[in-house]
Amino acid sequence: MSRRLLGLALVFPALAVIASLFILPLIMSAVGAFQVEGAFGWGNFIKTFDLYTKDILFTVVIIVLSTVLIGIASIAIGGYLTLGEHPVAVAILRWLYRWPMFIPFIVVGQILRTFLAKNGMMNNTFVSLGLMTPLDAQSFLDWRGIVIAFVWKQTPFVALLVAGAMASINRDTIEAARNLGASKLRVLLEIVVPQVAVTLTVGLILSFVTMMSVLSVPLMINAQSPTMLTADIAFRVNSYGDYGVANALGLISLVLASSVAWIYLRISLKERA
Amino acid sequence: MERNGFLSLSGVASRYGSTQVLTDIDLSIAKGEFVALLGSSGCGKTTLLRVLAGFISPSAGEVRVRHRDVTHLPPDKRGMALVFQSYALWPHMTVAQNIGYGLKLKGVPRAEIAARVAAMQSLLGLDGLEARKPAALSGGQRQRVALGRALAIDPEILLLDEPLSNLDARIRLSVRHELRALQKRLGITAIHVTHDREEAMVMADRIVILDKGRIAQAGTPEDVYNRPASAFVAAFMGAENVLSLAGTPSGDEFAIEAGPVNAAGSVPLAGRPLAAGTVEARFRPEATRLFSTDEVALIGSGITFRGEVAAVSYPGGHWRHVVRLGETEIMADAERAFEPGSRVGVHVPADALFLFNSSAPQPASSISRATSGKVHA
Numbered sequence: 001m002s003r004r005l006l007g008l009a010l011v012f013p014a015l016a017v018i019a020s021l022f023i024l025p026l027i028m029s030a031v032g033a034f035q036v037e038g039a040f041g042w043g044n045f046i047k048t049f050d051l052y053t054k055d056i057l058f059t060v061v062i063i064v065l066s067t068v069l070i071g072i073a074s075i076a077i078g079g080y081l082t083l084g085e086h087p088v089a090v091a092i093l094r095w096l097y098r099w100p101m102f103i104p105f106i107v108v109g110q111i112l113r114t115f116l117a118k119n120g121m122m123n124n125t126f127v128s129l130g131l132m133t134p135l136d137a138q139s140f141l142d143w144r145g146i147v148i149a150f151v152w153k154q155t156p157f158v159a160l161l162v163a164g165a166m167a168s169i170n171r172d173t174i175e176a177a178r179n180l181g182a183s184k185l186r187v188l189l190e191i192v193v194p195q196v197a198v199t200l201t202v203g204l205i206l207s208f209v210t211m212m213s214v215l216s217v218p219l220m221i222n223a224q225s226p227t228m229l230t231a232d233i234a235f236r237v238n239s240y241g242d243y244g245v246a247n248a249l250g251l252i253s254l255v256l257a258s259s260v261a262w263i264y265l266r267i268s269l270k271e272r273a
Numbered sequence: 274m275e276r277n278g279f280l281s282l283s284g285v286a287s288r289y290g291s292t293q294v295l296t297d298i299d300l301s302i303a304k305g306e307f308v309a310l311l312g313s314s315g316c317g318k319t320t321l322l323r324v325l326a327g328f329i330s331p332s333a334g335e336v337r338v339r340h341r342d343v344t345h346l347p348p349d350k351r352g353m354a355l356v357f358q359s360y361a362l363w364p365h366m367t368v369a370q371n372i373g374y375g376l377k378l379k380g381v382p383r384a385e386i387a388a389r390v391a392a393m394q395s396l397l398g399l400d401g402l403e404a405r406k407p408a409a410l411s412g413g414q415r416q417r418v419a420l421g422r423a424l425a426i427d428p429e430i431l432l433l434d435e436p437l438s439n440l441d442a443r444i445r446l447s448v449r450h451e452l453r454a455l456q457k458r459l460g461i462t463a464i465h466v467t468h469d470r471e472e473a474m475v476m477a478d479r480i481v482i483l484d485k486g487r488i489a490q491a492g493t494p495e496d497v498y499n500r501p502a503s504a505f506v507a508a509f510m511g512a513e514n515v516l517s518l519a520g521t522p523s524g525d526e527f528a529i530e531a532g533p534v535n536a537a538g539s540v541p542l543a544g545r546p547l548a549a550g551t552v553e554a555r556f557r558p559e560a561t562r563l564f565s566t567d568e569v570a571l572i573g574s575g576i577t578f579r580g581e582v583a584a585v586s587y588p589g590g591h592w593r594h595v596v597r598l599g600e601t602e603i604m605a606d607a608e609r610a611f612e613p614g615s616r617v618g619v620h621v622p623a624d625a626l627f628l629f630n631s632s633a634p635q636p637a638s639s640i641s642r643a644t645s646g647k648v649h650a
Contacts, residue, residue: 172361175328180375180426181349190374194365 033247074159109220116140158203165199285334309477354423369403375426540623560625
């Protein structure tokens with residue numbers, strides 16, 4: 001009996017930290033989303049959908065698009081690292097592709113601001129190469145900038161997971177397909193990717209959830225409407241002290257993130273079955 | 274008939290970094306022949322198979338199929354299909370998809386693929402398993418799926434990379450015969466890599482023994498077993514007893530001088546190019562005849578050693594003796610057991626005594642020592 005008490009005593013500090021710093025604030029926020037001036041009601045959600053339906057769609061479209069592009073890019077990188085036959089090119093790519101992982105989102109935002117602006121480095125380069133005139137230059141600092149920032153920052157992370165998984169599959173399965181006449185692309189898409197599908201999905205889901213929570217990139221690159229939910233939450237809290245709507249927006253973000261987490265759970269259950 | 278050089282290798286060499294893996298491989302394989310590439314690990318047999326398959330470009334020499342140079346053709350343009358040691362089945366595909374993938378790549382219509390896959394399944398005894406994934410198959414079934422996948426594309430040449438080594442010992446024995454029967458029925462040319470001497474003997478028309486990247490001997494199973502071309506081959510084919518003798522050729526005979534452990538004797542030369550001097554003598558434990566020294570031995574052509582039994586064991590079928598001959602120990606089998614400590618004569622008939630002019634210390638002797646060590650344990 002005393003051993004059991006001792007066990008509980010040992011777990012208590014960790015439990016207390018989780019309960020007071022994570023679970024309690026989460027419940028309070030969730031409850032707060034349904035409170036308007038002390039009374040329960042749907043007021044915050046009605047206001048949220050009135051003001052921010054466009055932003056919710058904007059967020060979903062940007063993150064889904066980014067996730068798809070990250071998936072394609074990381075398959076391409078992992079595939080080249082696994083199937084590439086030019087050792088020098090493979091070594092260079094292996095060394096190069098991880099760098100963005102170590103750069104914080106805020107710095108990514110800063111870099112891309114100077115790079116993608118109307119008179120930024122990208123357009124200046126095109127103009128000086130004579131590929132376009134200064135009049136045709138347009139700013140990419142809108143939804144496209146956010147997508148570029150997300151893909152640039154998150155691809156290395158997913159590519160790292162995917163390349164690791166690809167490196168650990170039985171190489172004979174690749175050679176067996178080559179032996180039967182499969183092209184590199186078919187080997188990648190029909191033999192390699194299916195064998196790393198679970199790792200790829202997990203990487204993309206983790207990336208999806210990370211992108212849902214990034215505030216600095218939309219603030220730096222897309223300081224206009226529509227914008228992403230994180231920017232809206234910050235705006236609601238900082239400018240209006242309106243925690244009710246902020247909580248409602250937070251809950252919507254949570255539901256969006258949970259939807260992909262649910263896919264992940266289903267996959268892992270299916271794997272075990 | 275393309276008896277001569279349906280598949281031929283000439284001067285093939287391969288290096289891995291600064292290591293020479295294969296040197297000067299010349300080999301001609303007839304259509305429908307079953308050839309076993311036999312050797313210990315690291316001898317280059319798998320490298321040779323991968324050169325044939327097109328996964329490795331040889332650093333010299335060429336590979337020809339029907340007199341067509343295929344040395345630098347990609348793997349799928351050579352009419353060869355490879356069965357991997359690990360089977361390399363695709364875990365995300367069903368049995369039917371695995372077998373049919375090669376046909377799908379060739380753009381064969383779906384209905385025809387289904388028919389060919391079904392035919393392949395019934396040929397290999399895989400009926401009813403088409404919807405299973407490889408993870409739900411037994412080792413023997415996986416091996417047959419791997420074989421079916423290779424055979425489905427109707428290759429002219431089947432390359433087998435130790436396909437039986439992952440099977441249970443009992444299944445392996447029956448699969449040997451099934452595989453050989455299938456190869457005969459289909460009339461396909463097969464090249465089978467193995468490190469298992471017995472497997473090579475029972476399956477192959479011809480055995481090619483590789484040693485350190487060179488062909489040590491190529492011949493029928495009877496040839497390499499009874500007329501080994503070198504001490505290495507003799508040791509590899511089970512003649513693990515090794516002794517040093519001295520002798521001189523005289524006429525058709527090779528006269529062996531009496532030594533500390535052996536009486537004088539002579540054996541027919543039978544075309545062997547033996548020079549006078551020290552020779553390395555090798556023989557199998559099962560080729561010997563043991564008798565006690567006080568018996569009157571009826572001795573034919575061959576040589577007789579005298580020694581003392583050091584140990585005896587019963588591995589089944591016969592008694593195996595470790596006999597001490599002076600400094601060395603040999604193994605000898607007999608129908609009945611001789612007590613340890615008893616003085617015995619060991620007779621080796623002429624046709625079972627392999628003699629080689631010993632030059633530098635042979636690598637073969639290390640094999641002999643390792644094997645006899647195992648028996649002591």
